[in-house]
Amino acid sequence: MKYPVKIRSIAHVTHDVLSIRVNKPEALEYTPGQATEVFIDREGWLEEGRPFTFTSLPDDNYLEFTIKTYPERKGVTAELLQLQAGDGLLLNDVFGEIAYKGEGIFIAGGAGLTPFLAILRQLDKEHRIGNNRLLFANKKKADIIHEAELRALLGAHFVNVLSDETIPGYAHGYISGDLLQKMIPDQEAYVYLCGPPPMMDAVERELLALKIDPARLVKEGF
Numbered sequence: 001m002k003y004p005v006k007i008r009s010i011a012h013v014t015h016d017v018l019s020i021r022v023n024k025p026e027a028l029e030y031t032p033g034q035a036t037e038v039f040i041d042r043e044g045w046l047e048e049g050r051p052f053t054f055t056s057l058p059d060d061n062y063l064e065f066t067i068k069t070y071p072e073r074k075g076v077t078a079e080l081l082q083l084q085a086g087d088g089l090l091l092n093d094v095f096g097e098i099a100y101k102g103e104g105i106f107i108a109g110g111a112g113l114t115p116f117l118a119i120l121r122q123l124d125k126e127h128r129i130g131n132n133r134l135l136f137a138n139k140k141k142a143d144i145i146h147e148a149e150l151r152a153l154l155g156a157h158f159v160n161v162l163s164d165e166t167i168p169g170y171a172h173g174y175i176s177g178d179l180l181q182k183m184i185p186d187q188e189a190y191v192y193l194c195g196p197p198p199m200m201d202a203v204e205r206e207l208l209a210l211k212i213d214p215a216r217l218v219k220e221g222f
Contacts, residue, residue: 003028003091004041008062010083017111017145018080020065021056022089028063030054032118034096038065040079041088049092050076053114057122063091066145068111098220102190105133105183107175107203109195113145115220116192124153133157135183137175137199139164159183175199177206184212193219 005022013019030036037049056064069077098115100123106116113136123129134154138144140162150158161171161179171179180203184191191212193200200219207217 001093002039005063005089005091007083007085007087007089009085010080013066014145015142016069018065018067018069019055020067020080020083020089021062022065022091024056024061024063025091028091028094030058030094030096031099032057032122033098033100033115034094035115036094037092038076039090039092040076040083041090042079045076045079046090048076051095053096053118055114055117055121057118057125066111066114066117096220098192098194098218101218103130103132103185104190104192104216105135105180105185106192107135107137107180107195108193109137109199110143111145112195112199115194117146117150119192120150120153129153131157131185133159133183133185135159135161135175135179137161137163137195141165141167141170175203175206177209180206181210184210187211187213189216191217193217 003025008021010018010020035051035053038052039046039049052065052067054063055066056062067077069081071078071081100119108116144160161175163174166172191207193203
């Protein structure tokens with residue numbers, strides 16, 4: 001089943017990431033961390049669905065998607081850059097295996113933040129942020145999605161790693177075993193992982209070396 005929706009607002013949250021809010025169909029339900037397939041309701045794009053995570057909360061009266069765009073690819077996200085309030089999208093059924101299971105560390109690369117953004121916002125609303133931590137890998141500071149909001153939510157438990165810039169107060173390089181060891185609170189903590197496949201593979205190897213129980217790893221299944 002496809003749900004037709006209209007764009008309420010569309011705006012940049014970073015130089016290449018859009019926040020798109022649409023009206024919420026009554027029959028559509030989801031939990032923080034889940035996603036849907038989004039289609040642009042225009043001729044030539046009706047078969048070009050792409051998966052995007054909800055970054056709104058289930059009881060919001062709108063749906064929000066936080067989407068990294070790739071204009072050079074001339075695909076769906078490039079076309080999204082041409083849209084405006086009032087334009088139509090189509091949403092498919094809800095899916096996704098990432099869900100909150102308990103306190104731990106969220107490890108995100110780039111747009112892999114989006115399922116965690118919804119989960120952390122929900123936890124904050126319920127006053128349950130607790131000891132949760134976020135380790136966020138990007139190329140440059142300008143790529144960090146909602147940095148101010150996440151810093152307000154997590155304080156010192158929000159750590160950024162930049163591969164292409166060296167800036168005081170930000171870790172430089174890539175997510176290492178040493179950094180993971182410092183940030184994972186204990187062996188009973190859950191580890192939530194989402195990002196580009198090479199980054200996820202590298203982090204999983206480090207987690208294996210640290211003897212993290214695979215049953216404690218929460219990630220999207222492909």
